[in-house]
Amino acid sequence: MGQVIFVPKEVDAAEPRVGASPDTVKRLTGFGFEVIVETGAGLGSRILDADFQAAGAAIGKAADVAKADVVLKVRRPTAAELKGYKPGAAVLAIMDPYGNDAALADMAKAGVTGFAMELMPRITRAQVMDVLSSQANLAGYQAVIDGAAEYDRAMPMMMTAAGTVPAAKVFVMGVGVAGLQAIATARRLGAVVTATDVRPAVKEQVQSLGAKFLAVEDEEFKAAETAGGYAKEMSKEYQAKQAALTAEHIAKQDIVITTALIPGRPAPKLVSAAMVASMKAGSVIVDLAVERGGNVEGASPGEVVTTPNGVKIVGHLNVPGRVAASASLLYAKNLFAFLETMIDKAKKELAIKRDDELVKATMLTDGGKVVHPNFVKAVEEPHVEPPAIPATILVAEASDKPARAKKAASKKPAAPRKPKTGGTA
Numbered sequence: 001m002g003q004v005i006f007v008p009k010e011v012d013a014a015e016p017r018v019g020a021s022p023d024t025v026k027r028l029t030g031f032g033f034e035v036i037v038e039t040g041a042g043l044g045s046r047i048l049d050a051d052f053q054a055a056g057a058a059i060g061k062a063a064d065v066a067k068a069d070v071v072l073k074v075r076r077p078t079a080a081e082l083k084g085y086k087p088g089a090a091v092l093a094i095m096d097p098y099g100n101d102a103a104l105a106d107m108a109k110a111g112v113t114g115f116a117m118e119l120m121p122r123i124t125r126a127q128v129m130d131v132l133s134s135q136a137n138l139a140g141y142q143a144v145i146d147g148a149a150e151y152d153r154a155m156p157m158m159m160t161a162a163g164t165v166p167a168a169k170v171f172v173m174g175v176g177v178a179g180l181q182a183i184a185t186a187r188r189l190g191a192v193v194t195a196t197d198v199r200p201a202v203k204e205q206v207q208s209l210g211a212k213f214l215a216v217e218d219e220e221f222k223a224a225e226t227a228g229g230y231a232k233e234m235s236k237e238y239q240a241k242q243a244a245l246t247a248e249h250i251a252k253q254d255i256v257i258t259t260a261l262i263p264g265r266p267a268p269k270l271v272s273a274a275m276v277a278s279m280k281a282g283s284v285i286v287d288l289a290v291e292r293g294g295n296v297e298g299a300s301p302g303e304v305v306t307t308p309n310g311v312k313i314v315g316h317l318n319v320p321g322r323v324a325a326s327a328s329l330l331y332a333k334n335l336f337a338f339l340e341t342m343i344d345k346a347k348k349e350l351a352i353k354r355d356d357e358l359v360k361a362t363m364l365t366d367g368g369k370v371v372h373p374n375f376v377k378a379v380e381e382p383h384v385e386p387p388a389i390p391a392t393i394l395v396a397e398a399s400d401k402p403a404r405a406k407k408a409a410s411k412k413p414a415a416p417r418k419p420k421t422g423g424t425a
Contacts, residue, residue: 002032002348006060006068007052009041012075014317016044016324019072019093021332022055028336029056032348036060036067044321045328069350072335076114079106087111090342090350092335094118094131097364097375098264104375107365113352114365117334118263119372121361129338129358132263133177134330135320140181140259142322143286144170147255148189150284150304150312156190167192171249172211173270173295174259175202178288182257183211191255196246214249216241246270251278256285258295267292281310290315338362 005028007020018041020028025035035057039049049059065071065084073093077085085091088111095116097104107114117131127133147170148155157167170186172179175197183206186193193211200222203213215221220238250256250271256279260268267289276285276298287299298305299315306312320327341358344351353359354366364372 003069004067005033005035005070006065007037007072009038017074017328018042018045022051024332024336025055025057036064045324082110108370115362119362131334136178137181138323139319140178141185142319143257144185147284147286168254170255171253172257178259183209250275259288261289271296273297279311284312286314
């Protein structure tokens with residue numbers, strides 16, 4: 001056999017996703033690779049060992065990583081895991097490099113060539129490799145499902161002989177990929193949906209999904225987007241006007257979903273304690289940014305908090321992992337698409353093209369060193385937490401192409417997306 005690709009079971013018990021699917025295993029073995037999947041790696045995503053075997057994989061144990069030329073993971077390998085890795089092995093994963101300088105140093109010391117999938121550039125050829133988009137799309141869907149479950153009332157309006165059930169009012173803050181999918185899902189469930197973002201370009205996307213756009217639309221708003229599609233920092237005057245409008249609106253909502261998150265930065269605070277206190281008993285807030293500090297004052301990572309006035313603040317961690325069976329299929333395709341660009345199909349072996357723009361953008365460690373220009377200095381010097389983002393910058397998961405995200409939102413969320421959409425998680 002040729003070179004070995006290893007797919008481990010994630011060591012984090014809270015991570016049910018896996019870095020391969022039967023489909024990607026079949027394709028990789030077709031290229032001449034030997035694929036070894038650790039026992040039970042796919043169980044959290046409803047993929048049995050037998051499914052991987054039928055696709056051509058061998059079922060192995062954790063120690064088999066020592067044979068691997070390529071490791072396909074979900075999360076960055078821990079220091080303990082790295083002890084078993086072969087120097088020079090390529091590791092593809094969601095690395096979460098910001099602020100984790102010691103972990104990057106451990107990867108460099110282990111001699112692995114590490115690729116951070118979340119740093120994939122937003123260009124046409126890389127759309128199918130965009131893990132932020134594939135996972136955020138599902139997070140937006142699941143946020144609505146979680147919100148509806150906690151709301152414990154009907155979402156659509158129902159007219160019956162016994163009376164009328166009013167439609168739930170859902171407010172989405174931050175209109176990137178997750179936000180657009182949340183809008184689409186809430187609309188499919190029959191809710192009355194509004195959304196806000198300071199980027200004027202997303203207004204059309206929101207309206208095309210049947211929701212109402214909420215923002216102070218003055219002259220400053222019309223010039224609020226950078227050439228790259230990100231929000232500019234707004235003036236204090238605009239921030240005050242937008243905050244007043246938002247506060248008045250939130251008080252009337254049944255479910256609020258916040259999605260504002262920019263990689264490498266603390267999550268902006270969008271919902272204050274006063275706003276939460278203004279909401280009706282039984283209302284629900286779902287904070288998708290809780291892992292980065294949260295958009296909502298009072299949110300607690302991994303918990304559903306009930307406030308004194310009866311509002312539930314949902315802070316589930318790893319929301320894409322809550323729909324792991326779907327998330328893993330999309331994530332595995334993202335990994336495969338990137339890995340395929342580094343395979344010499346004639347020689348049937350890994351051939352990393354270090355001058356490729358995709359490799360340059362994602363390679364964190366190589367040859368025993370941290371090589372990514374954004375992190376070399378950080379590893380050598382003490383980490384300084386970047387400044388907080390103003391609350392008016394509602395860039396959901398750093399989505400720079402909301403038009404792409406609209407296409408993803410309009411599809412059935414569990415279906416793998418074809419490589420024609422791209423903005424993020």
